[in-house]
Amino acid sequence: MVHWYESSIDRQMREATERGEFDGLSGAGKPLTGYGEEYDEDWWVKDWLRREGGAAGVIPASLAVRRAAEDLPAAVGRFTAERAVREHVAELNERIDKARRGLIDGPPVVLPRFDADEVVEQWRARRTTTR
Numbered sequence: 769m770v771h772w773y774e775s776s777i778d779r780q781m782r783e784a785t786e787r788g789e790f791d792g793l794s795g796a797g798k799p800l801t802g803y804g805e806e807y808d809e810d811w812w813v814k815d816w817l818r819r820e821g822g823a824a825g826v827i828p829a830s831l832a833v834r835r836a837a838e839d840l841p842a843a844v845g846r847f848t849a850e851r852a853v854r855e856h857v858a859e860l861n862e863r864i865d866k867a868r869r870g871l872i873d874g875p876p877v878v879l880p881r882f883d884a885d886e887v888v889e890q891w892r893a894r895r896t897t898t899r
Contacts, residue, residue, distance in 0.1 A: 828874025833867045836860055837879050844891050853891050857884040 774782070784790060802811065827835075836843070837860065844853045860882060867877035 829872035830867045830874030830877045833860075833863045833872070833877055834879065836863065837882075840882065840887065841890065841894075844887060845894060847891070850888055850891070853888050854884045857882050857887050 790796075801815075802808075808814070840857075840860065844856055847853050847856065863872075864877065864879050864881055866872050867874075867879070870876060
């Protein structure tokens with residue numbers, strides 16, 4: 769004599785499938801991310817960073833300021849107006865000042881303030897060469 773047992777979870781899944789509640793899901797028919805790859809202990813951290821848009825919220829604010837200073841040419845290169853470039857430089861200089869005074873978390877930062885006129889000049893030069 770064969771006994772068939774269906775747990776309450778199995779029953780709920782079967783009934784939801786019969787109602788079509790799983791039809792049209794975005795990942796339907798696709799393999800699971802990372803399936804078949806070697807196990808990585810930090811998979812959840814990497815996945816979280818990917819979902820949250822990188823490590824911006826994870827690294828100390830003082831290091832984020834340093835990164836923003838290094839990325840300044842690329843950042844202003846996306847702007848189309850001089851006013852936006854000047855505002856970005858002013859905001860970055862304000863963050864640098866806070867980092868120098870130790871008002872944000874992380875190791876101390878020794879960065880020079882940026883001259884908005886020089887940054888605008890370099891921005892203009894790059895725009896004329898790319899046109």
